[in-house]
Amino acid sequence: MAADSGSGQLATLSNGGIFQLVAPPNTAFNYTVFQKLLRQPTYGFGNSSRAGHFFYQIKHFSVDGANNTTKSGQEAAGLMADRAVVLLTNPSLSVSGQTVISCRFDRSIPDFAERDEANDRFVYSKGGIYEVWLS
DSSP states (O other): OTTOOSTTOHHHHTTTEEEESSOOTTOOSSEEEEEEEEEEEEEOGGGOEEEEEEEEEEEEEEOTTGGGOSOOHHHHHHHHHHHHHHHTSSOOOOBTTBOEEEEEEEEEEEEEEEEEGGGTEEEEEEEEEEEEEEO
């Protein structure tokens, strides 16, 4: 995700950064957070693991006018979410010691708006769950 840079690309849209689990305090908007939700191993005979079946959640966060743009926070978060779907649909990925069999958007998660009282604004998030198979 971090390598997807250039106009309209995820790293550029998420110019506040891309983080695992949680963004650091005072992270600038717009940013992306990802986390592993579930691992379902598959086994062959003799209890040897044959493949890994993973689900990851990716959420994109923005506020109105982030980074001096006229875009609403909802629109900016939506652009990041849309780009992630394109980027992670059967991408050319390398995972150390593994072969990527498949990576696809599985489902969306509810859009969310949370009130940031300290800054008198809403923080918007949009995202999805992605299914990854490794062998």
